Amino acid sequence: xxxxxxxxxxxxxxxxxxxxxxxxxxxxxxxxxxxxxxxxxxxxxxxxxxxxxxxxxxxxxxxxxxxxxxxxxxxxxxxxxxxxxxxxxxxxxxxxxxxxxxxxxxxxxxxxxxxxxxxxxxxxxxxxxxxxxxxxxxxxxxxxxxxxxxxxxxxxxxxxxxxxxxxxxxxxxxxxxxxxxxxxxxxxxxxxxxxxxxxxxxxxxxxxxxxxxxxxxxxxxxxxxxxxxxxxxxxxxxxxxxxxxxxxxxxxxxxxxxxxxxxxxxxxxxxxxxxxxxxxxxxxxxxxxxxxxxxxxxxxxxxxxxxxxxxxxxxxxxxxxxxxxxxxxxxxxxxxxxxxxxxxxxxxxxxxxxxxxxxxxxxxxxxxxxxxxxxxxxxxxxxxxxxxxxxxxxxxxxxxxxxxxxxxxxxxxxxxxxxxxxxxxxxxxxxxxxxxxxxxxxxxxxxxxxxxxxxxxxxxxxxxxxxxxxxxxxxxxxxxxxxxxxxxxxxxxxxxxxxxxxxxxxxxxxxxxxxxxxxxxxxxxxxxxxxxxxxxxxxxxxxxxxxxxxxxxxxxxxxxxxxxxxxxxxxxxxxxxxxxxx
Amino acid sequence: xxxxxxxxxxxxxxxxxxxxxxxxxxxxxxxxxxxxxxxxxxxxxxxxxxxxxxxxxxxxxxxxxxxxxxxxxxxxxxxxxxxxxxxxxxxxxxxxxxxxxxxxxxxxxxxxxxxxxxxxxxxxxxxxxxxxxxxxxxxxxxxxxxxxxxxxxxxxxxxxxxxxxxxxxxxxxxxxxxxxxxxxxxxxxxxxx
Ligand SMILES: Cc1ncc(C[n+]2csc(CCOP(=O)(O)OP(=O)(O)O)c2C)c(N)n1
Numbered sequence: 001x002x003x004x005x006x007x008x009x010x011x012x013x014x015x016x017x018x019x020x021x022x023x024x025x026x027x028x029x030x031x032x033x034x035x036x037x038x039x040x041x042x043x044x045x046x047x048x049x050x051x052x053x054x055x056x057x058x059x060x061x062x063x064x065x066x067x068x069x070x071x072x073x074x075x076x077x078x079x080x081x082x083x084x085x086x087x088x089x090x091x092x093x094x095x096x097x098x099x100x101x102x103x104x105x106x107x108x109x110x111x112x113x114x115x116x117x118x119x120x121x122x123x124x125x126x127x128x129x130x131x132x133x134x135x136x137x138x139x140x141x142x143x144x145x146x147x148x149x150x151x152x153x154x155x156x157x158x159x160x161x162x163x164x165x166x167x168x169x170x171x172x173x174x175x176x177x178x179x180x181x182x183x184x185x186x187x188x189x190x191x192x193x194x195x196x197x198x199x200x201x202x203x204x205x206x207x208x209x210x211x212x213x214x215x216x217x218x219x220x221x222x223x224x225x226x227x228x229x230x231x232x233x234x235x236x237x238x239x240x241x242x243x244x245x246x247x248x249x250x251x252x253x254x255x256x257x258x259x260x261x262x263x264x265x266x267x268x269x270x271x272x273x274x275x276x277x278x279x280x281x282x283x284x285x286x287x288x289x290x291x292x293x294x295x296x297x298x299x300x301x302x303x304x305x306x307x308x309x310x311x312x313x314x315x316x317x318x319x320x321x322x323x324x325x326x327x328x329x330x331x332x333x334x335x336x337x338x339x340x341x342x343x344x345x346x347x348x349x350x351x352x353x354x355x356x357x358x359x360x361x362x363x364x365x366x367x368x369x370x371x372x373x374x375x376x377x378x379x380x381x382x383x384x385x386x387x388x389x390x391x392x393x394x395x396x397x398x399x400x401x402x403x404x405x406x407x408x409x410x411x412x413x414x415x416x417x418x419x420x421x422x423x424x425x426x427x428x429x430x431x432x433x434x435x436x437x438x439x440x441x442x443x444x445x446x447x448x449x450x451x452x453x454x455x456x457x458x459x460x461x462x463x464x465x466x467x468x469x470x471x472x473x474x475x476x477x478x479x480x481x482x483x484x485x486x487x488x489x490x491x492x493x494x495x496x497x498x499x500x501x502x503x504x505x506x507x508x509x510x511x512x513x514x515x516x517x518x519x520x521x522x523x524x525x526x527x528x529x530x531x532x533x534x535x536x537x538x539x540x541x542x543x544x545x546x547x548x549x550x551x552x553x554x555x556x557x558x559x560x561x562x563x564x565x566x567x568x569x570x571x572x573x574x575x576x577x578x579x580x581x582x
Numbered sequence: 583x584x585x586x587x588x589x590x591x592x593x594x595x596x597x598x599x600x601x602x603x604x605x606x607x608x609x610x611x612x613x614x615x616x617x618x619x620x621x622x623x624x625x626x627x628x629x630x631x632x633x634x635x636x637x638x639x640x641x642x643x644x645x646x647x648x649x650x651x652x653x654x655x656x657x658x659x660x661x662x663x664x665x666x667x668x669x670x671x672x673x674x675x676x677x678x679x680x681x682x683x684x685x686x687x688x689x690x691x692x693x694x695x696x697x698x699x700x701x702x703x704x705x706x707x708x709x710x711x712x713x714x715x716x717x718x719x720x721x722x723x724x725x726x727x728x729x730x731x732x733x734x735x736x737x738x739x740x741x742x743x744x745x746x747x748x749x750x751x752x753x754x755x756x757x758x759x760x761x762x763x764x765x766x767x768x769x770x771x772x773x774x775x
Binding site for chain 1: 646651693694695704710
C-alpha cells in the first residue's frame, strides 16, 4: 500500500531532495525556508551545511553541481539578493549535476523586512521558475527541478511562499534514487566566465530560453482544467488552492512552470473561456508577460498587489458572497506583539541603550525587538549586516560628535553573515564607531540554528568554533571588551568608555539565548511593603512583571531569575525568593 | 459536523503554549481516519510570545490550508484574549473551547491598554456555544501545566466523530516517549470535562 505522510512544504522539499539523490545541500536560515535544511540534514547520506550566508551556500552548491553532484540551496527571498551575484552568472555556465535553488518568499511579511517577489529572478537570470501549490507538489517539483536542471543545463528556482512552506498536507513517500555523481571534466569555455567565454555562453542561454519555452507547452507542470467556460483563471501556487476552494467548477490554467511562459498554451486557454483572470500574489509577473502577448486579461485591476491573498480577499475581488461573521467582541482588544523572552540577554543591553539615549544603527535578529516599547531604541533596520556600515555612514555624514552618541548592534550569526566586511571598512577607513556584537551564541530568531561561532554543525556534531574576539582583533580593532548584559552597571560603564575612545571599539555582549540554554534560577519576588509602585521595573519590558493596584508583581511561572529587575528597583523591593521572611 | 463538508478548526494561543503540538495530534487523527488533511501555521517572529494561530481542515478533499473567517466549526483557544481575537472566525453554530487562562500582552503590562473583561461571558452572551475549562490548572494536576493543549484536545474529542482509541494512538505517536503517560492522563481529564 502507498505510504502517505502529513508533511509541511519544507519537509516535502527535503524529502524530494533525498529521493532525487541530492548529495550536497547548503543554506542559511531564514523564515519561511529554515526547516528545509534542518530536514535535509536528517538524511545521513546528504552532505549538509549551514553556510555563513546565502552567497556562500549557493557557491558551495555551484561547485558541487559543476563537480557532478546534485545539489540544493535554500534561503528566504531576501537571501537570494545576497546570492544574486553567483546566481546570475551560474545561469551562463549551466550545471553538471542538477541544481535547485529554493527561494522561500514571504508575502504579508510574517517574518520579513520586505515582500519582494522573487519570480522576477527567473526573468532576470533567465532560469526556469517552478512554484508548487501544496506539499505533494513541493516534493514532486523539487525532483522535477533537478531533472529539468540537467536536461536543459540550467540552475532552477523552486519558488515557494510561506503558506506552502509552512502548511502541511499529505505526501506520497517514494523510494530514494541512487546518488549519482556524474563525470567531471575541466571545461573552461563553459565554466570560466571571462568576457570572451561568457559571450559564447550568453548565446547558449538564449537557445535554452527558446527550448524551455517550447517545453512549457508540453510539460505536465502546467495543467489545463476545463470546466465552466465563463471564467478561466490563470494562476499558480497557493492562489490556485484558494480559487479551487471558492470556484471549483471554473476553468483553470494552473501553471507549475512560471518562467518561461508558452504563448500558444496561454492563447489556446484564453480562447476557450469567456473571461480570463490572472490571479497571483504580489507583483503582476504573469499578467505583464501575458498582456505583452496581446492576450486580454484582468488581474491587478481587481486582485490586491500588497500582502498575501486569502479566500476572503478573493471572494471579495470576484464578487462572491463572503461567509457571514456572527461574532465580534465589543471590547477593544489589545494587540499581542512578539516580545523579548524572559531571561533574554538583549533586554539588559536595550535597557542600557535607552537609558543612555543613544542612536542605534540596528540589524536583523531577535534584537530587532529592541525597536518595540518600552525600548524604542533602534534608529534603523535595513538588512542583515547594515548596522555597522550604516552607523559608519551616519558618522561620516554627521561627524565625530555623532559617533560618540551612536552604536551599531549586530547579532553573532549576523556578524558572521555580513558584519565582518563592514567592520573591515570601519577599521580600514579610520572610523570611530562603537560596535556591539550581541552574542547569544546561536541563531535565535529563526529557531536556534548553529553558526560558525557555536562549535557545532548542522547535524549537531562538534565543529571548529570561530572566535569573535580573535576575528575582530585580527581585523585590527584594538579596543575589545566583553560584557554580561545581566550586569547593567558594567554595561553602562563600558559603553561610556568605548564611546569616548577616539577609535573603533567592539563590545561583545555575551549571554546565551534564554530559550536555548534555560536559566534555572529561582523567581524573584516583590516585597509589597517596600514597593512604591514607581514602575521603574516596567522599563525592562519583562513579561513576568506587571504593576497592579500600585504594586509591582512578578509572575513566578514566567520569571526565570535573570536578576535584572533588582538592579533597576530604586527601593530594593525585589528580592530572590526566600530572602524575605514570610 | 458532517463527513461531507470539510471540518474547519482553528487553534489560537500565545507563542510557546503548544498550539503546534495540538494541531499535529489532531492532524494525525484525521489522517488516520482516511481523510484529506491540511493545516497551516506560521513559524518565526510571532513565536516569541506573540499571538499565534494554527488552522486545521479535513474532509474528502481539501484545497485551501486556511480556515476562512466566519467558517470555523470549532475554535480551540489556549488563552482568553486570543479566544476573543479569533471569535469572528467562528460559524454561527460553531463551538468555542477556551482555556480559562489570561496572559497579559505587553501593552497591558506597560499600562497602555486594558485586558478585556468577562471574556467567557461576553462570548456566551453573543450567542456562541462556549465550553470553558481551566485546562492549564487541570494539566498541572496531572504533572505539567504545558499539557493544557492535550486537555483541550480531550474536550474537543467529544465533539468530533473519531473513536477515542484513534486519539490515544495519535498522542502516543506524537509526544515524546517519557511524556506519553502524563499526556494520556491529561487527555482523559479533558474528555471527562
Ligand atoms: C539575507 C537574510 N538572510 C536571512 C534572514 C533571516 N534572519 C533574520 S534574523 C536572522 C538571524 C539572526 O541571528 P543573530 O544575528 O545571531 O541574532 P539573534 O536572533 O540570535 O538575536 C536570520 C537568519 C534575513 N532577514 N536576511
